[in-house]
Amino acid sequence: MSLPRSIRRLCALAGLLAVSTTALAQAWPTKPVNLMVPYPAGGPSDAIARIMNTPLGKELGQQVLVENLGGVAGALGAQKVLSAPADGQYIFQGSPNEVILSPLANAAVKLKAEDFRLVHPVADAVMVFVTRKDLGVNSVDELIALARKSADRPLTYGSVGIGSLYHLILEQAQAQTCIKLAHVPYKGNAPLLQDIAGGQVDFAVLVYSAGMGALAEQGRLRVIGQLGAQRSELLKNVPTASEGRELKNFAFKIWTGFMVPRNTPEPVVQRLHAAIGKALQDPGVRSQLAAQTQAAAAPMSLAESARFFEAETARYRGIARQINLQPQ
Numbered sequence: 001m002s003l004p005r006s007i008r009r010l011c012a013l014a015g016l017l018a019v020s021t022t023a024l025a026q027a028w029p030t031k032p033v034n035l036m037v038p039y040p041a042g043g044p045s046d047a048i049a050r051i052m053n054t055p056l057g058k059e060l061g062q063q064v065l066v067e068n069l070g071g072v073a074g075a076l077g078a079q080k081v082l083s084a085p086a087d088g089q090y091i092f093q094g095s096p097n098e099v100i101l102s103p104l105a106n107a108a109v110k111l112k113a114e115d116f117r118l119v120h121p122v123a124d125a126v127m128v129f130v131t132r133k134d135l136g137v138n139s140v141d142e143l144i145a146l147a148r149k150s151a152d153r154p155l156t157y158g159s160v161g162i163g164s165l166y167h168l169i170l171e172q173a174q175a176q177t178c179i180k181l182a183h184v185p186y187k188g189n190a191p192l193l194q195d196i197a198g199g200q201v202d203f204a205v206l207v208y209s210a211g212m213g214a215l216a217e218q219g220r221l222r223v224i225g226q227l228g229a230q231r232s233e234l235l236k237n238v239p240t241a242s243e244g245r246e247l248k249n250f251a252f253k254i255w256t257g258f259m260v261p262r263n264t265p266e267p268v269v270q271r272l273h274a275a276i277g278k279a280l281q282d283p284g285v286r287s288q289l290a291a292q293t294q295a296a297a298a299p300m301s302l303a304e305s306a307r308f309f310e311a312e313t314a315r316y317r318g319i320a321r322q323i324n325l326q327p328q
Contacts, residue, residue: 028088028268032063035091035258038077038098039160040070043189044207044292048123048256049093051288052279059275064091070187073161074098075109082115086261088268092116094259096316097164104320105163107327114262118309119269120276121257121297123289126235127169127227130212131203132196133220140225141244143203147179154182158192158204161185162328165316166205169227169252171323177246197221207254208235208293227252234293255297255312257305273302 035056037049049066057064069077074097081092092099099116102109129140135155137143147155159166162185174181184201186192193212195201197220205227206212215221225241226232229251241247258276260269277299279285286296300308 028271029060029062031089032065033057033060033089033091035064035066035093036077036081037066037068037093038070038074039068039188040190041068042211043193044125044209044294045093045095045189045256047209047292048289048294051285051292052122055279055282055285056275059278060271072106072109073102073159073164073167073185075102075106075111078102078116079109079111081259082111082261084261086264088260088264088272090260091119091272092259093122093256094118095165095254095256096312097160097166097254099259100313100316101163101165101168101320102161103327104317104325105161105167105327113309113313116259117262117264117269118257118259118305119273119302120280120300120305121255121308122276122280123256123294123297125207125254125256125294126232127166127205127252127254128208128212128223128235128238129203129225129227129241130193130196130206130216131222131224132199132201133222134199135202135222138222138224139239139244140241141246143224144173144177144179144246147177147181151180154180155202156182156184158184158186158195158201160188160192163320163325165252165254168316168319168323168325169205171325172319173247173250175323176250193221208232210292213293232293234290256294257297257309269302273305 035049035053037045039045053064053066078098081090084090100113103112137146157170189206192204197215216223223238226235226238227241231240241250280296289296
């Protein structure tokens with residue numbers, strides 16, 4: 001007994017769709033892929049991109065070209081990716097700063113976390129308190145004590161922008177310790193680190209990097225505390241902020257991941273996900289990330305990446321509500 005013509009047509013159409021989906025995954029990418037880093041060259045985000053781009057390009061069979069565009073706490077680069085066609089040719093290297101927090105702090109930022117899809121986390125970083133060399137403090141507790149004594153002339157702290165995670169962390173620290181600080185926003189880690197080393201700003205919370213470590217060894221700045229729940233294996237001699245008296249249970253870390261616009265074709269996302277996973281298993285990639293004090297992200301399926309991103313979005317929106325962050 002033969003199937004009705006309508007059923008045969010549906011079966012044929014389903015077969016064609018399956019073939020075209022497979023063909024799309026195999027064909028992409030047909031030209032070099034752009035990897036957007038939403039900060040200036042020279043910072044930790046840029047270092048991750050330049051460790052990953054060649055191995056990722058090898059897996060994809062095309063060059064992966066790093067592009068840097070700083071500004072608006074990383075939202076400028078994020079918006080450029082969202083404005084491009086959602087065809088997989090533009091990958092965004094993002095973190096909570098750009099896609100979750102920027103819209104909560106800046107009324108001019110119209111994107112939201114849901115506009116992006118996290119394909120795979122790439123690296124986890126250690127965040128630290130770093131001060132100018134002559135600030136005269138050796139610990140986070142001493143920094144807070146100095147801030148209390150300097151209420152009439154508040155200490156200055158830098159961040160990569162209003163609403164960035166670094167900004168939120170220090171706003172929460174002020175609320176928890178009843179101190180007053182003056183915020184100085186920058187376009188990225190690299191120029192901020194240069195100004196701390198130059199004495200133009202008192203301190204910051206930043207991702208620890210090899211460049212920061214070199215400046216500390218040269219005596220040009222001081223790393224006085226880290227923000228993880230436990231001491232990082234990479235910084236065993238630096239105490240956590242929560243080991244002191246003032247900031248008990250005060251623990252944060254920051255992750256970086258590769259994202260694409262939400263409506264990017266599924267076959268492209270699957271191919272990119274597989275390529276990122278393979279690149280992260282490369283021993284050279286892992287050792288280079290470790291040299292930058294970054295830990296390669298653990299393997300995650302696409303579904304696990306989606307759940308992780310949803311949970312992080314909820315977490316940081318909760319912190320923003322807690323400190324009453326208002327879009328400006």
